[in-house]
Amino acid sequence: MKKLIAILTVLATLLFASPTFAYTVKSGDTMTKIAKENNLTLQELSRLNPQIENLDLIFVGQTVHTNNPEPxxxxxxxxxxxxxxxxxxxxxxxxxxxxxxxxxxxxxxxCVVLNRVDSPSFPNTIKEVIYEKGQFQPVQNGQVNKPADEDSIKAVHAAIKENRNFAAGSLFFYNPAIATSRWLDSRETTVVIGNHVFKQ
Incomplete structure (x- = not known):
């Protein structure tokens, strides 16, 4: 009988034990302290513990979740x-x-960059097209080294997949209001979007 009770106690401990991403509140603990010790902000800890309505009111023995299960x-x-x-x-x-x-x-x-990759008049890779001397101002002024924003990433994916022919064979684009060279004026316009005129 004692063996059976011991086995049941072990099983109950395993089944009902707090998960490894939970913390049991001890005397002197605050939510701010628990957050700091677990490398969380107070807002993150609050989000993990919607059952705690008042962050200034926790009690000894209470369970505080300190991590999400691994996604x-x-x-x-x-x-x-x-x-x-x-x-x-x-x-x-x-x-x-x-x-x-x-x-x-x-x-x-x-699409202009991708069209150049496909054109025999330009290099064969995205990197070579972008870094071809004198082609893109952001390469010269270092702006190309800044991280892309979400819209630009989405636009690249769209250009490669569903909108591959969107720029109608354009190989160039410029803003005529600020361009210092006018040689693109004589080329055939394919589309005008915003401030940019796209050319073949």
Missing amino acids: EPAKPEIIVGYSEYEIDLLARLVRAEAESEPYQGKIAVA
Whole structure:
């Protein structure tokens, strides 16, 4: 009988034990202290513990959750034919060239680079097209090194997938209001979006 009670006690302990991401409140604890000890902000700790309505009122023996169960890591989206580096580089160029332009204008800028990759008149990779000497102002002034924003990343994905022909074969774009060189004026216009004129 004693053996049976011992086994049941062990089982109950295993079944009803607090999970490893829970903390039992001790004397002198505060939510701020618990948050700090677990590398959380007070807001994060509060979000993990909706059952605690008043953060200034916790008691000894109370269970405070200190971590989310481990989420399954997100699988990166794979785009066939381009490396992660190339996608990021293109998104950074799009941000630098078209940050204040409409979303469709961002897609069109990405399409220009992709059209150049496909054209025999330009290099064969995104990196080589972007870094070809004298082609893109953000490369010269270092703006291309700043991180891409969410809209630019989405625009690059759209340009590669569903909107690949959006810029109608454009190989160039410029803002005529600020351009210092006018040689693109004579080329055929394919589309105008925002401040940018796209040319073949």
